[in-house]
Amino acid sequence: MSLGLHENRQRRRRRFWWAVTKWSLALIAIVAAGAYSYRIGSQLAARDVTKAEQRIVELTEEVGGLERQSAALASELAKSKESIAAWQARYEREVPTGFVRELMSLVQQKLDAGADQERLAFLVSTAQKPRTCDETPQTKRFIVTTSLQSGANDAVSFADRSITVTASGTAARDASGNIEAWFDPNQPVKIAFTELGGKSVTAEGALPLHRSIVVGDDEYRFTFLPGARGFLSVTADRCDYP
Template sequence: MTLGLHDYERRRRRRFWISTAKTLFLLAVMVGIGVFAYQVGIEQVKGRETGLREENAQLKARVQELDRSVATLQATAHSATVKAAELETRLQRELPQGELAELAKLVAERLASGVDPHRLAFVINETRMPRNCDSPESKRFILPTPLYRGSNTAVGFADGTITISGEGAAARNAEGKTEGWFDPQQPVSIRFTEIGGRQTEATGTLPLQHSVVIGNTEHRFMIAAGAKSFVEVTTERCPFP
């Protein structure tokens, strides 16, 4: 009977220690899980903190970049404002005023109506203060072309001291073939040869004007298209200067 009691006590202690060991093991597992979870949480917090720091740094860099852009835009706007003010001042200073504005308007209207700009410039240039000039003298001659080099292709003025000649582009008919007379719509070349051999030239679309000064006399010439093949030359002699 003593032996049976002893075996029972030994089995009881064994169950106790087994139960205690299981409990300790469970506690150890739970502690390990808790520690692992804690470490994981710490790492996640550190990761989020690092990410927030990086995001904060990026935001600061973006803010600085925007500040620089704003400063550049403000400088550009200020420069544009200054330039606009300068242009407005210049415009007010250079725009025609009063009678000059009326003349500019009239010129613009004439150009819009189809008046030849060269003709208009010629007329304006001829409008000068009265001068003590001789009565105008007019003559005409046939303007040569590459197809015509015949007679009556020059005229003399001032008692033969100035000879006027020239050349023009040949006109074309409806079929596109060249004719013997010059085309008054094309540029021409007019030569002024003095008796001593000095030669000057006026080129462009008719009408043209040109001056030749000999001694104390200015010979002013106006050249315009005349009848077919002809150019009309009008001159006047004026004191110089």
């Protein structure tokens, strides 16, 4: 009887220690798994922190670069505004407006029409001086030479014969298209001014035609208009020069 009890106690003891051993091994396994997981998690967290720190450094550098670029652009913008303001001020100073602009436009028209540059410059520089002119302009007429017309009465003189004026033009045509002897007043004419000594200048254009000639201290202002058939009428007004 005592032997059976002893064996039962031995079996219960072995089962107890086996249970303790199993739970101990299970606990050890759980602790080991937890420790391993903690270690892996710590490594991953450390890696993520490192990556985050690197990204922060990169972003900080990018922000710094953008700030420097923004400062450079702001500086360039300020310089551009200063340049624009300077050009605007220069434009307002140098580009004429109002009467001056109209006067420059008129001067350009005169230059395009063949006016003498030095003469225009002189007239502008002496514009404040009153002009003294004769009260009795001279008017004369002469024949305009053509391909079929030349000879007598084809010249007139002014300034005590110091200026001789002649003209040539295009021959007129009748209704049938035949050439006539006299010039066509609707076509441009060419005027020649010959001074004593042989110096000659010309003016060419449609009538009425205007031209000024300076001889010594006198300026002669000529105006040409169509006269009787074949003739040209010229009026000369003498003024002091300058």
